[in-house]
Amino acid sequence: MSLPSLKMNETHDTSLRSWVQSANAENSSFPIQNLPYGVFRRSGSEEAFRAGVAIGDQILDLPAAQAAGAFSGFDEATRTAAHAACGGSSLNALMALTPAAWSALRLALSRLLRSGSAHQTELAACLVPQAQAEYDVPAVIGDYTDFYTSIHHATTIGKLFRPDNPLLPNYKWVPIGYHGRASSIAISGQQFRRPVGQTKAPDADLPTFGPCKRLDYELELGIFIGGGNALGEPVPMAQAEDKVFGLCLLNDWSARDVQAWEYQPLGPFLSKSFASTISPWIVTLEALAPYRCGWTRPADDPQPLPYLDAPTLRESGAFDIELEVLIQTAAMREAGSAPERLSLGNYRDAYWTVAQLVTHHTVNGCNLRPGDFFGSGTLSGPAPDQAGSLLELSGGGKAPLNLANGEKRVFLEDGDTIILRAVARRDGLPNIGFGEAAGTVLPARSLA
Amino acid sequence: MSLPSLKMNETHDTSLRSWVQSANAENSSFPIQNLPYGVFRRSGSEEAFRAGVAIGDQILDLPAAQAAGAFSGFDEATRTAAHAACGGSSLNALMALTPAAWSALRLALSRLLRSGSAHQTELAACLVPQAQAEYDVPAVIGDYTDFYTSIHHATTIGKLFRPDNPLLPNYKWVPIGYHGRASSIAISGQQFRRPVGQTKAPDADLPTFGPCKRLDYELELGIFIGGGNALGEPVPMAQAEDKVFGLCLLNDWSARDVQAWEYQPLGPFLSKSFASTISPWIVTLEALAPYRCGWTRPADDPQPLPYLDAPTLRESGAFDIELEVLIQTAAMREAGSAPERLSLGNYRDAYWTVAQLVTHHTVNGCNLRPGDFFGSGTLSGPAPDQAGSLLELSGGGKAPLNLANGEKRVFLEDGDTIILRAVARRDGLPNIGFGEAAGTVLPARSLA
Structure with missing residues (x-):
């Protein structure tokens, strides 16, 4: 191998x-x-x-x-x-x-x-x-695929929709992913208008049209593909990491109310495609080699099917990367206050590794091209305050977060800046930083 | 306007x-x-x-x-x-x-x-x-979006999964779409290996890994975007058709068993990304002008929300394009037999128009770029024999189709060629043909 x-x-x-x-x-x-x-x-x-x-x-x-x-x-x-x-x-x-x-x-x-x-x-x-x-975005991104690799995120989100059955039966078998929109990926510093769209409140008879009322961020790592594979030629686990150029930060902004109304049966669409923000620097897998760690899969969970398994990667297929989300509201900016931390987690808690994503993505013969981009999916940790989205941190929009300046947040307000940061750290080793992915919400366009 | x-x-x-x-x-x-x-x-x-x-x-x-x-x-x-x-x-x-x-x-x-x-x-x-x-594929496709514009397809498919609730509540309000895979779109003549992947039979305890057993085609029209719009600047209905360069044929090959196991909660992924076949020629909207027709929306259905409405397009926003699917099995090829028709339908039966797809796609600010590609979604007509997929024609895989040479088909077999054809016809007018999109299923790769 x-x-x-x-x-x-x-x-x-x-x-x-x-x-x-x-x-x-x-x-x-x-x-x-x-x-x-x-x-x-x-x-x-x-x-x-x-x-x-x-x-x-x-x-x-x-x-x-x-x-x-x-x-x-x-x-x-x-x-x-x-x-x-x-x-x-x-x-x-x-x-x-x-x-x-x-x-x-x-x-x-x-x-x-x-x-x-x-x-x-x-x-x-x-x-x-x-x-x-x-x-600028460092590659021409041919295709963007977003995964769902945090079991903690999947479980918390699932609880909001299906309290009795939070985790779907396929989760521990299939590295769930879907195709995302490449055209609206922009570099840190992106400012975007609050999206407008169709939503329907659970108790409403009819949908309505207007600005998103449940705008959220999603803390993710981005994965830039290098090399690639020909159509019809899957990449086995042993070669999967050879197809990965490096990692960056990704904020997959999400309009939760649009998502809830549109996503059945074919998945998220306009709730995600209005903006995605990435960090400028791609940290190579080689730079991250000293920060590798083993899978965290519980012993009583099913083992991966053989095509997704590789003994060496069980020991070293994950990465110990600290992940932080901060907010700077308009009021903080005006007051000259520093951004405030919303959560601190770690990429090692993801359920599926980078290699498993590459292998799963290509197992049907799908071709990857240099510059293709994966999102890890929202990276929430096992503790509630390690959640990678406001939807999770606010208990489904029910428990406002109290910020130090007295402001409260359930979802994002106009003028809010969200900053993602990541760093691989180990005692005795230098910090391998990712820089940051920052983005700011502008008011919705006028519908007059 | x-x-x-x-x-x-x-x-x-x-x-x-x-x-x-x-x-x-x-x-x-x-x-x-x-x-x-x-x-x-x-x-x-x-x-x-x-x-x-x-x-x-x-x-x-x-x-x-x-x-x-x-x-x-x-x-x-x-x-x-x-x-x-x-x-x-x-x-x-x-x-x-x-x-x-x-x-x-x-x-x-x-x-x-x-x-x-x-x-x-x-x-x-x-x-x-x-x-x-x-x-060759006539454009560098930046992003590919597949829609779901046939209410007949959505209803028939929905019945297979939810007999008591075939059509989801959002269907008549939202032009449902999802992001597709651009890298595996190829031109007519494409030959591709039967995809391999995870599936789980409804009565099985655990998933298994192997070649797809329910391989299907999907009859669609493809829409090439021209012009484009800046991020954050939606395209209203009155300008939507100005962003459409033209139409072609699209076969969105589908692995139904992979799809059933993977698609919750984020939509189809590997069940579609192994191959998609398009026809070589793009027929411009201008060439199709004489073949326009009105919406077929029933009077008691909800009217489109204002952002998806335009009085002129009610009269002329649809297109009268005849759509045909043919099969040529390996046995037919060996016998020198011509392809056999599987279905004959018409694009005028779609629920959402091209203009509505463009406007809906951009209403959240999402940017379209020249060369972006839309699929119409499977175009099934109101009659059962107008269905655009084998899944529908075979009643969910239960009623085999009898071919003239004595062969039967529930899903596609290795060696089958599927040919899509389309033509806009009107009495007294010349035929505006689309040519064809043909693709052939090769055996799955060896898993030994």
Whole structure:
């Protein structure tokens, strides 16, 4: 069985330091052991978006580094990967390569950016401060699939709809997923109008039309597919992680009242497709290797069917990634108050692993393409205050949350900003940060 | 209210004849009043796929026609549209233009291809016989949405699952839709392996894994979006048809046993994403203008909510398009027998119109992009033998269909080819044919 992503190498050495000093700060999200990819340009400029790597509070401009000859001394795999990364305004060409190529480029970047690098002088000229950058969605997303991998979320939501039968019979067998809307995925900083649509109150005879009254966020991780598979050629578990380029944050905003009225029998549609917000940086599976952990599946649950099983991944198929949701209301912003935490959870509590999602998605022959995107589904933990949505935190909209400034929230109000953050942490290891995915609700359009 | 697609013009003149003689045959699918677009190349060649227009049994090679100067005498709108159509291996750039531009190009093509055209000699050299061509999916499909617009299909399917409550309460209010998988959409001629997956028989305790046992087709029309809308800016009914480039055929192959086990609570997923087959030619709304008809909504059904209503479209928002499904089994192929008809229906029986689908899809602010694709959903008519799937024709898999050669079918067998055809017909008007969408089931991959 080939599990290259489990392999540790010199890029994981905890003693590595960067000549970009901000990367060495204890609380840096982007130490030299991270090296996530994104696409960026200088804020407000007309520059083309291009590939960059986060290092401390800076971005290494990859095309500029390539033009400066930074990769010319490396082997062909590295030069090919660098060339692919620098060819346009998205990372699809880099994603189309193999884990070996991704690993070669990561090793080169680690060597170029570490203290003592002979390339410090020319590369220092290729840095752009993150504070002066703006970002775009880092890949052309061909298809977006959203999963449902938190059994705690599925159970809590199920209880609201079916108190006597919260978890559907297929949940522990099938990694439930559905196709999502790719066109409305935008990068952190997205501001979107409160959606308008049809809803029907449970006690109403007829539906009505108007702005959503139960607007929610969903805390998810996003998974960017690399490589891909031909139509009709499934990806077995042993190769599944080879098809994963990396992870980011995803807020799958949801209009709960629209969802309740529209979702039978074919699933959520307009309740989700008005906006989805992702973080700019893609953290590679290789960077996350030291933060792997085993499945949390209870012993008396059914074991996965053989096509979804792999002994090695039982021990290491999950990831220990801390997940945080914060809110900043308009009133907080006006008062200059910092965002307030709504929940803190961890990705290790998901029921299905990344590899299982890839294998399940392709088992019928469905083809994945480089740049395709998965959502994990709302990541709620076992404790009520680890829930990844307001619908859960408010007990189905019945128990308002009390914010520190005296405001209350059942669902989102106009002007609310929701911020998702994630970080992989382990004692003795550097923090591998994901940055953040922030989005703000604007008032609904006028229906006059 | 602007409804340019209702306007008739000289391209609809029934007396027009083409110098391409095969276009004038009474049973031609592609008379000069049709002029559908596709992308093609010579079969088996390494040529780039490029835009073409079907005329009789020929294809006008658009880049070749442009290179021959055919469009140079036309106005700027026409030249711009021709330039967009000729710029690559997909029609997205042409689709990104406006109905006025599409109309200008159609007028030019009508004039160039009609009898007496001064361009006959140079354009005759730009024809490729359809018999010598192969086709590709004519657009890069950003997002694919499948709807559920046949109330007859929804009712029949609903009866199988809920005999006492066949039609869900939202059906007559909400044009139900869900996101589909774009990556596995392929062009007519697609051959695909029978999908493999998890299923659970109703009386079984546990799910099993293996080849699909209830493989089905779904007769649909496909809708290619042109123009588009910005995120947050809905398309009202009065502009909805301006966002539609044209229609084709779609077979949304379905694994019914996989679907039954996986679809709650988020809808169909792997039961659909293994393959979808479309026809090569996109028939424009302008070509279909003379075949419009009124809604068939019963008088005692609820009227559409105002955002989905438009008086003009009540009279003309539907299309009179005959829809046919044929099967050719392996035994028929070996015996040299022609395909056998399974059903004959009509698109006019759909409950929701194309314009309503566009407006509903965008009412929440969701953005559509040129090249996006909608499926109509399975188009079953009011009579049982007008059903658009085997699941319906076989009464839920209980009543086998008897084929003329003595074979029986409940669901699809390996080697079966399903052929969808469509034609808009009216007394005194030429037939506007859609060509066909054919696909063949191959045996499942080995699970040894």
